[in-house]
Amino acid sequence: MHTFFADPQGMVTIVCPHCSRERRIDAARYKQGKKPLLVTCSCGHRFESHLELRQAPRKRVQLAGEYTHLETQERDELLIQNLSLTGMRFSIPDPHDVRMGDRLRVSFVLETPLRPTITRELEITGISRQVIHGRFTNAPARDADLGFYLMSQPQD
Numbered sequence: 474m475h476t477f478f479a480d481p482q483g484m485v486t487i488v489c490p491h492c493s494r495e496r497r498i499d500a501a502r503y504k505q506g507k508k509p510l511l512v513t514c515s516c517g518h519r520f521e522s523h524l525e526l527r528q529a530p531r532k533r534v535q536l537a538g539e540y541t542h543l544e545t546q547e548r549d550e551l552l553i554q555n556l557s558l559t560g561m562r563f564s565i566p567d568p569h570d571v572r573m574g575d576r577l578r579v580s581f582v583l584e585t586p587l588r589p590t591i592t593r594e595l596e597i598t599g600i601s602r603q604v605i606h607g608r609f610t611n612a613p614a615r616d617a618d619l620g621f622y623l624m625s626q627p628q629d
């Protein structure tokens with residue numbers, strides 16, 4: 474069983490555990506059903522999904538990280554302000570060329586005792602002045618390090 478969280482627009486991105494293909498569906502259409510949704514991917518893989526209509530737990534943070542722009546290979550530092558299992562809000566202190574729809578590889582170290590490094594691919598879903606929003610495109614179905622971090626301290 475895989476759990477997928479709604480984004481602020483109420484859309485859920487379902488990722489096939491076999492081929493990683495993504496499908497975005499409107500969570501509201503499935504609101505009534507408590508039973509899992511059986512999804513058949515175009516690769517033929519069938520899997521049960523639980524759509525979580527509340528958003529993923531998110532947390533206000535102050536974490537420094539870095540990014541590599543997957544197209545231009547530009548690398549620089551970023552500052553994460555808000556983090557969840559499905560995405561993050563951040564700023565880039567230096568002048569940059571990051572645009573809506575761009576893909577970045579981001580990495581950052583969690584301030585937990587083991588100091589795990591989290592690396593994700595991120596699609597930019599919103600930019601307004603200094604604030605950039607992105608969603609993780611390769612978030613694993615289970616993420617012990619990040620999940621523990623998000624649950625272990627107060628959330629906003």
Ligand SMILES: [Zn+2]
Binds near residue numbers: 490491494514517518
């Ligand atoms: Zn598939």
